[in-house]
Amino acid sequence: MSEPTLTVYAPKEKGNGGAVVVFPGGGFQVLAIDLEGTEVCDWLNGLGLTCVLVKYRVPSLPYDWQCGCYPDLYAESTLALQDAQRAIRLVRSHAVEWSIDPRKVGVIGFSAGGYLVAETSTKFKQRLYTPVDEADNQSARPDFALAIYPGRLASNDDALNPLIPVSEDTSPTFLLQAQDDHTDGVNQSLVYYMALRKAGVPAEMHIYPEGGHAFGLRPSPFAITKWPRLAEDWLRGRGVIRDIGN
Numbered sequence: 001m002s003e004p005t006l007t008v009y010a011p012k013e014k015g016n017g018g019a020v021v022v023f024p025g026g027g028f029q030v031l032a033i034d035l036e037g038t039e040v041c042d043w044l045n046g047l048g049l050t051c052v053l054v055k056y057r058v059p060s061l062p063y064d065w066q067c068g069c070y071p072d073l074y075a076e077s078t079l080a081l082q083d084a085q086r087a088i089r090l091v092r093s094h095a096v097e098w099s100i101d102p103r104k105v106g107v108i109g110f111s112a113g114g115y116l117v118a119e120t121s122t123k124f125k126q127r128l129y130t131p132v133d134e135a136d137n138q139s140a141r142p143d144f145a146l147a148i149y150p151g152r153l154a155s156n157d158d159a160l161n162p163l164i165p166v167s168e169d170t171s172p173t174f175l176l177q178a179q180d181d182h183t184d185g186v187n188q189s190l191v192y193y194m195a196l197r198k199a200g201v202p203a204e205m206h207i208y209p210e211g212g213h214a215f216g217l218r219p220s221p222f223a224i225t226k227w228p229r230l231a232e233d234w235l236r237g238r239g240v241i242r243d244i245g246n
Helices: 034-046 078-093 112-122 187-199 223-237
Strands: 005-009 019-023 050-055 105-110 145-148 173-178 203-208
Touching: 005 034, 019 034, 019 078, 019 112, 034 050, 034 105, 050 078, 078 105, 078 112, 105 112, 112 145, 145 223, 173 187, 173 223, 187 203, 203 223
Parallel strands: 019 050, 019 105, 105 145, 145 173, 173 203
Antiparallel strands: 005 050
C-alpha cells in the first residue's frame, strides 16, 4: 500500500453529525481492512456516525515489526502518522459537505491502529509533513479516541513509550484489551490509562480475562465480544451519538 486513501461511509439514515476516522491494524506491514475496517464502518454507520476508513501507507517506515525482538519500539510511525493527521484534517475540511460537526471528529484504531490513535491524540501539534492545501489549516486533534487492543504504548518494564507525550490536552480515550492478549500485552492499555489518569484526561478502560488479540467485532464465546455496546455507551456519554430525533 504505497498510496494512502480514505473512503467515506455515510449513515443510511439521518446521522448524528459525528465522524470517526478508522485505523485498521496489521503491524504496520499490512492492513486488516475488513476485520478492523469495513466491518467497523458498518457498526458505526448503524450508530448514525459517518465513518472514514483510512488506508495508511504500509509497510510504514521505519518499522519492521516482523522482528520478534521489536528493535523499533521507540521509532515513530512516520508515514502512517502523516496519513493519519492528514485524514483528520481532511474530514474537518469537508464537514459541511459531509454533514459532520467538526467538533465531533474522533478516531478508532485496532492493534497498530490503536498506536496511531495514541499518536494522533498526543502529537497533534507536531506537523510531520509539508502542508498540501487549505485542509491542513484544520486541527489534527481527535475530539475523542478509542484504542482497541493497542500496541507499542508500553515497554516490557511497564514504562510509557516516550514517543507518546500524554498531556492534559490528550484526547478523551476509551481503552479495551484482553488479559490473554499475547501479541501486544494487556500492559499496553494499563500503562496508557495510568498516564491519562495522571494527566487528568477523561478515560475509560475495560480489561477482560479472555479474548486474545485481533477479534474485531466478530462474535466469540468470550464476554469481551460485547464490547461494542460499552463503546456505544461511552460515545453517548461523550455526546457523540444520541437517539435520532432527541
